[in-house]
Amino acid sequence: MDLATPLTQARKAVRQAVSSGAAPFGLPAAQIFEHGSLKLFFFEPRGVDNQPVHDQDEVYVVVSGFGTFAVGDSEASLERKAFGPGDAIFVAAGRLHRFEDFTDDFETWVMMYGPEGGERPTRPPA
Template structure:
């Protein structure tokens, strides 16, 4: 199934959530430019993601819970920026039902030096 695209260049949490509802995934890619990819991610109950090949930044839109990043686990809340280097095990745990986050992938496979 081809992913729906956001209207023009305006990407908001509301229109991202609507596009995600039309897909069969827990995330949706909304924008690409060069090495940058912007996604909207809203897991349900359990975050099953695996380590990624590129560096990434999360910006929490809504919800609270705990974020595991390598060997650390700490609480998160809306507005927080979370960085994960390429290849590092990470996941969101014990998050509220309203949890959603922006995801920004960038740089080469293997991460930036």
């Protein structure tokens, strides 16, 4: 889709990706769009968020639901903040992060972009 993806289509894409085994990272998500380094996903975790650390910078835009977002360099250093509909959350590449204690209606757009390691790497290159 060049210009817009209605939420109903994004939700359907997640269901199709999960049922076909094509969901990215094995998560309840679907890639909706790609242009250059930018990838747009729709993400609907249920119960627990098991996403891995990513090699690109990310921006989340919360569509619905409430909860807590945790981000840090290690489990011991996680910082937590409340989130809700309309909130935008940035995560630098390579940082541990997850959504916690979220409501059953939680869903978010996810934009991953930039070079591997992020635009401003948070860890030395391997």
